[in-house]
Amino acid sequence: MNAPETTARTLPLASCVLQLAAGDEVGVATRDLPSGTRLRDAASDTAGHELEVSANVPRGHKIALKPVAAGAPVHKYGQSIGRALTGIRPGDHVHTHNLGMDEVKQDYEFGTARVSPAVPAGPRPTFQGYRRANGKVGTRNYVGILTSVNCSASTARMIADQFRGSALDAFPNVDGVFALTHGSGCGMVLGSAGAEVLVRTLRGYAAHPNFAGLLVLGLGCEMLQTERFLDPETAPALIERLTIQDSGGIRATVKAGVALIDGMLPVINELQREPVDVSELVLGLNCGGSDGYSGITANPALGVASDLLVAYGGTSALAETPEVFGAEHLLTRRATAPEVGQRLLGQLKWWRDYASSGGGSLDNNPSPGNKAGGLTTILEKSLGAVAKAGQAELSAVYAYAEPMTSPGLVFMDTPGYDPVSVTGLVAGGANVVCFTTGRGSVFGCKPVPSIKLGTNTELYQRMPEDLDLNCGVIVDGEATVQEVGELIFARILAVASGAQTVSEELDLGQEEFVPWQLGTVT
Numbered sequence: 008m009n010a011p012e013t014t015a016r017t018l019p020l021a022s023c024v025l026q027l028a029a030g031d032e033v034g035v036a037t038r039d040l041p042s043g044t045r046l047r048d049a050a051s052d053t054a055g056h057e058l059e060v061s062a063n064v065p066r067g068h069k070i071a072l073k074p075v076a077a078g079a080p081v082h083k084y085g086q087s088i089g090r091a092l093t094g095i096r097p098g099d100h101v102h103t104h105n106l107g108m109d110e111v112k113q114d115y116e117f118g119t120a121r122v123s124p125a126v127p128a129g130p131r132p133t134f135q136g137y138r139r140a141n142g143k144v145g146t147r148n149y150v151g152i153l154t155s156v157n158c159s160a161s162t163a164r165m166i167a168d169q170f171r172g173s174a175l176d177a178f179p180n181v182d183g184v185f186a187l188t189h190g191s192g193c194g195m196v197l198g199s200a201g202a203e204v205l206v207r208t209l210r211g212y213a214a215h216p217n218f219a220g221l222l223v224l225g226l227g228c229e230m231l232q233t234e235r236f237l238d239p240e241t242a243p244a245l246i247e248r249l250t251i252q253d254s255g256g257i258r259a260t261v262k263a264g265v266a267l268i269d270g271m272l273p274v275i276n277e278l279q280r281e282p283v284d285v286s287e288l289v290l291g292l293n294c295g296g297s298d299g300y301s302g303i304t305a306n307p308a309l310g311v312a313s314d315l316l317v318a319y320g321g322t323s324a325l326a327e328t329p330e331v332f333g334a335e336h337l338l339t340r341r342a343t344a345p346e347v348g349q350r351l352l353g354q355l356k357w358w359r360d361y362a363s364s365g366g367g368s369l370d371n372n373p374s375p376g377n378k379a380g381g382l383t384t385i386l387e388k389s390l391g392a393v394a395k396a397g398q399a400e401l402s403a404v405y406a407y408a409e410p411m412t413s414p415g416l417v418f419m420d421t422p423g424y425d426p427v428s429v430t431g432l433v434a435g436g437a438n439v440v441c442f443t444t445g446r447g448s449v450f451g452c453k454p455v456p457s458i459k460l461g462t463n464t465e466l467y468q469r470m471p472e473d474l475d476l477n478c479g480v481i482v483d484g485e486a487t488v489q490e491v492g493e494l495i496f497a498r499i500l501a502v503a504s505g506a507q508t509v510s511e512e513l514d515l516g517q518e519e520f521v522p523w524q525l526g527t528v529t
Contacts, residue, residue, distance in 0.1 A: 016044060016045070017044075017045040017046075017047055017057070018044060018045070018046055018047070019046075019047055019049065020046040020047060020048040020049075020058075021048070021049075022037075023036060023037050023038045023040060023046065024036055024037065024040075024046065024070060024072070025037055025303060025482070026072060027083055027084050027085070027302075027303065028082070028083075028084055028085030029085075030082060030085060031072070031082045031083050031084070031085065032071060032072060032073040032074075032075050032081050032082055032095070033069040033070065033071055033072060033081060033082070033083055033088075033101050034069065034070055034072050035067065035068070035069060035070075035083075035299055035300070035303060035381070036064045036065065036066050036067065036068055036069070036070055036299075036381075037066060037482050038066050039063070039064070039065055039066050040060045040063070040064040040066075040070065041060065041063055042060055042061060042062050042063050043059065043060060044059070044060040045057045045058070045059050045060075046058050046059075046060065046098075058072070058097040058098040059098045060098050060100075061096065061098045061099050061100070062099065062100045063100065064100045065381065066299075066381075066463075066465075067298050067299030067300050067380050067381035067445070067463065068100060068101075068102060068299055068381040069083065069100070069101040069102065069106075069299070069381065069383070070098065070099070070100060070101065071095045071096060071097050071098060071099040071100075071101050072097060073097060074094070074095065074096055074097060075091045075094070075095040076091065076094055077091050077092065077093050077094045078090055078091060079091050080109060081095070081101065081106055083387060083390070084302065084390045084391075086334070086386070086390050087109055087386065088106070088109075088383065088384055088386045088387035088390065089106045089107050089108055089109045089383065089384040089386055089387070090106070090107055090108075090109040091105060091106060091107075092104070092105050092106060092107045093105050101383070102378070102381075102383050103378060103383055106383045106384065107384070108370040108384050108385070108386070109384075109386065113335070113336040114336070115335075115336055115339050115348065115352065116336070116339060116340050117339050117340070117342050117344075117345040117347075117348040117349075118340070118341075118342050118343065118344065118345065118348070118400075119340045120337075120340035120341050121340075121341055121342075121343065121400040122341070122398045122399060122400060123318075123399070123400060124314040124315070124317055124318035124397070124398065124399050125318060126318050126319060127315065127318065131284060131285060131319060132285040132319065132500055133282045133283060133284055133285060133500075134146075134282075134283055134285060134287075134288070134500045134503040134504045135280035135281065135282060135283070135503075135504035135505060136280060136281065136283040136287060136438075136503060136504070137216065137219070137278055137279075137280060137281075138281060138283065139216045139219075139243065139244070140243075140244045141214070141216070141240070141241050141242075143214075143216035143287075143436075144216055144283050144287040144438065145215075145216035145217040145218075145219070145438060146216075146217060146288075146438045146439055146455070146456060146502070146503040146504075146505075147182045147217040147454050147455070147456065148180055148181055148182050148217075148219045148275060148278055149181075149182050149183055149184070149185065149217055149218050149219065149220075149453065149454040150170075150181065150183070150184040150185075150218070150219065150220040150221070150222070150268055150271055150272070150275065151184075151185065151186075151187055151212070151215075151218045151220070151221050151222070151454060152166055152167055152184070152185070152186040152187065152221075152222045152223075152224055152264070152268075153187050153209065153212060153213055153221060153222070153223050153224070154186065154187065154188050154189065154192070154223075154224050154225070155192050155209070155223065155224070155225035155226075155229055155231050155232065155233050155236070156191070156192030156193050156225060156226050156229035156230075156231060157188070157189060157190050157191060157192055157193070158192070158193065158226040158229060158251075159188075159224045159225050159226050159250075159251060160186070160188035160189070161257075162224060162251055162257050162260050162261060162264075163186035163187075163188055163224050163264075164186045164188065165257070165261045166184075166186065166222070166224070166260075166261050166264035166265055166268070167184050167185050167186040167517075169261070169265045170183070170184035170265075170268065175272070177272075177276075178272045178273070178275070178276040179276070180275070180276045180277070180278060180279070181219075181272055181275050181276055182454075183453075183514075184268060185453055185454075185516075185517045186517065187212060187453075187517070187520045188520070189205075189520065189521070189522050190524065191205055191231075191522070191524060192205070192229050192230070192231040193229040193230045193231065194230070194528050194529050195230055195231070195526065195527070195528060195529065196526060196527050196529060197230055197231070199526045199527065200525050200526055201524060201525035201526025201527070202231070202526065204407055204408060204522065204523050204524075204525055205231065205522050205524075206231070206235055206236050207406075207407070207408040207409060207434065208407075208408040208430060208431065208434045208522040208523070209231075209236040209237075209434075209522070210236040210237075210238065210408075210434075211408050211410065211433070211434030211435055211436065212433065212434055212520075213236060213237050213238070213241075213242050214238065214241040214242055215433065215434075215436070215438075215454060215455075216243075216438060217438060217454035217455055218243045218454055219243055219244070219245065219271075219275040219278055220243055220244075220245035220246070220268070220271040220274075220275050221242060221243050221245070221246045221247070222246075222247050222248075222249065222264055222267055222268060223237055223246070223247070223248045223249075224248075224249050224250075224251070224260070224264065225248075225249075225250045225251070226250060226251050226252060227250035227251060227252030227253055228252065233248055245271045245274060245275065247267045247271075249263055249264055249267070280504065280505065284319075284320075285316065285319045285320075285321055285500065286319055286320035286321045286414065287321070287438075288316060288321045288322070288438060288439055288499070288503060289321070289322040289323075289324065289411060289435075289436045289437045289438050289439070290312075290313065290316055290321065290322065290323045290324065290437065290439050290440070290441060290499065291324050291326070291429060291432035291433065291437030291439070291440040291441070291455070292309060292313060292323060292324060292325050292326065292395040292396065292440075292441060293326060293327065293395075293425060293428055293429050293432070293440060293441070293442050293443075294306065294327070294330075294392055294395065294442065294443040294444065295425040295442060295443075295444050295448035295450060296376055296377075296380075296444040296445060296446030296447055296448040297373070297377050297380065297382060297388060297391065297392070297443070297444070297445050297446070297462075298377065298379075298380025298381055298382065298445025298446055298462055298463065299380055299381025299382060299445070300380075300381075300445050300462040300463045300479065300482060301380075301382075301391045301392070301443060301444075301445045301462045302387075302390060302391020302392070302394050303391070303481070303482060304462045304463065304478040304479055304481040304482055304488075304491075305443035305444075305445070305460040305461065305462040305478035306391055306392065306394035306395045306443055306462075307394040307397075307488050307492075308460070308478050308481065308488050308491035308492040308494075308495055309394075309395045309397075309441050309443055309460060309492065309495055310394050310395055310396055310397030310398070310492065311397060311488060311489055311491075311492020311493065311495070311496070312397075312441070312492045312493070312495040312496040312499060313395065313396060313397040313399065313416065314397035314398055314399050314492075315492070315493070315496045316496070316499070317397070317399040317414075317415050317416050318399075320414050321414065322411055322413070322414050322415065322417060322436075323396070323397075323399070323415075323416050323417070324405075324411055324416075324417050324418070324419050324432055324435065324437060325338075325393070325395060325396040325416065325417070325418050325419070326418070326419045326420075326421040326428050326429075326431065326432055327392065327421055327422070327423040327428050328354050328355060328358050328420050328421060328422070328423075329358055329362075329369050329385070329422065329423045330385070330388060330389055330392045330423045331351075331355075331389050331392065331393055331418075332355060332358070332369045332370075332385055332386075332389055333384075333385055333386035333389040333390065334386070334389040334390045334392070334393045335351060335352065335355055335389075337390075337393055338351060338393060338396070338401055338418070339351060339352065339401075341398075341399070341400045341401045341416075342400070342401045343400050343401065343402050343415075347401055347402070347403060347404055348401070350404040351401075351404050351418060354404070354420045369385060370384065370385050373385060373387075373388045376446045377446070379446070380445050380446055395441075395443065396416055397416070399415060399416040400415065400416065401415075401416055401417070401418060402414070402415035402416060402417055403415070403417040403418070404417070404418045404419075404420070405417060405418065405419045405420065405435060406419075406420055407419065407420050407421055407431045407523055408430075408431045408434035408435055408522075408523075409435055410435055410436055411435040411436045411437075412436075419431055419432055419435055421523070422523060424521075425442075425448065425450055425519075426450075426452075426519040426520070426521035427521045427522070427523045429442075429450075429452045429457070429519070430452070430519070430520055430521050430522055430523070431523060433452055433454075433455050434522075437455055438455060438503070439455065439456060439458070439499055439502060439503050440452055440455050440456065440457040440458065441457075441458045441460060441495065441499065442457050442458065442459050442460065443459075443460045443461075443462060443478070444459060444460070444461060444462065444466075444474075445461070445462035445463060445466065446466070447461075447466055447469070447470045447473065447474075449473050449510075449515065450510060450515065450519060451508075451510035451511065451513070451514075451515025451516030451519055452510075452516050452519050452520075453515075453516030453517055453519075453520070454516075455516075456502045456503075456507075456508045456510070456511055457508060457510050457515075457516070458475045458476070458495070458498055458499065458502055458508055459473065459474050459475050459476075459508070459509060459510065460474070460475065460476050460478050460495065461474040461476065461477050461478060461479060462478055462479060463478075463479035463482065464477055464479035464480065464482075464483055465479070466479070467479055472509060472513075473509055473513075474509065475498065475508055475509055476491075476494065476495065476498060478491050478495075
């Protein structure tokens with residue numbers, strides 16, 4: 008972060024502070040505001056009104072616009088983001104030293120704010136996708152090596168390594184061969200919640216339309232046998248299985264695995280993209296390394312793109328249950344039925360109990376990086392995070408890695424930890440992911456392309472090779488939220504048609520396959 012300037016001067020308030028709702032006691036600094044800077048609000052009265060910055064306020068952080076008594080709620084987005092720990096004066100920096108968590112008692116309503124986005128005029132968008140035999144549409148053409156147990160992880164990587172470099176030069180329509188490994192599959196209680204989560208995750212990846220071919224690799228004696236998660240009727244047309252013990256050990260298995268994939272490649276290379284209606288897209292929404300700009304630039308712009316997709320009959324999936332805590336009342340109001348909203352509340356109750364059993368609570372978020380970027384409480388973070396979901400009504404709520412079969416805006420129960428969250432979304436069927444970041448998360452999620460959206464221009468200029476789009480132009484005054492949202496939607500269509508993301512250029516995404524681990528290890 009750049010050091011604040013030290014020369015005091017007078018600036019127009021509107022040029023450097025955003026007040027997001029009329030009654031908010033705080034605004035967001037759009038530039039570094041050194042202590043002593045005077046901010047003039049020319050609109051407040053004919054003579055103008057000034058407040059003086061009492062301490063350095065970094066860009067993206069909050070500055071008090073009104074006095075707040077100790078113990079009183081502080082509002083941003085027109086919603087409470089916590090309570091004042093001390094008296095706050097206009098011009099004060101509002102952050103962890105004077106703003107604390109507040110257990111807001113929400114009055115939940117169901118279906119009182121339902122909005123169905125209108126279909127835009129003009130021709131329906133299409134993208135160039137791969138139509139699979141199971142009816143689903145892929146945006147990529149990968150060969151995956153899916154492991155049933157951690158014991159087969161190293162062997163799977165050895166097989167995948169044989170297809171690096173120039174090995175695929177003769178097969179330009181094959182996007183790659185890679186291994187999906189994990190840390191479980193044995194020493195577990197079959198039928199337990201943890202085992203079922205892993206089974207759902209592996210089943211979802213085995214059926215994912217971005218795989219044109221699949222090699223399922225086990226050790227042989229593990230508790231999680233491949234038949235528990237592999238359904239030939241929903242899996243890719245080309246599928247093979249191997250076990251290390253039956254194949255004669257690691258070296259023999261690697262040789263056999265390479266031969267099987269060699270046999271797949273010419274067939275997969277013949278597959279061609281074809282025009283597909285936009286409604287076949289399943290968009291996963293995620294954020295990581297959020298900052299004070301996330302809720303005013305990238306997230307609401309992504310919400311515009313999400314609403315466009317929903318209007319055309321596609322699916323857009325919000326996730327990260329701990330990061331809607333404090334904003335869930337905004338989602339229940341958009342539920343298509345009371346049971347949809349109640350299911351979301353039930354998941355939040357589970358998370359409260361889960362966090363408590365581990366000696367924590369849901370308000371232990373934001374992370375240190377979030378706080379450095381200007382976010383103070385989970386309430387504030389959540390209010391910005393749900394902006395990714397736009398304004399569309401909420402049509403369904405799914406368990407982790409559950410197949411997402413309903414069109415429209417849906418919600419999936421996942422942790423906030425990025426790799427685990429996106430793994431669940433991909434297992435549920437997401438074939439494109441949009442990932443917003445204000446601190447600079449580096450992330451990929453094979454076999455699905457991840458479009459990374461930066462929240463501020465400084466970040467984009469500092470990490471241009473790790474971000475696909477700069478949403479900071481919104482706060483810079485160069486574009487509106489609507490304009491950037493439409494640009495994101497266009498980028499989604501291009502990427503779904505084969506345009507590479509920066510994460511794909513760097514070959515990221517193999518190590519970010521992280522199924523959610525729950526339950527007893529025996």
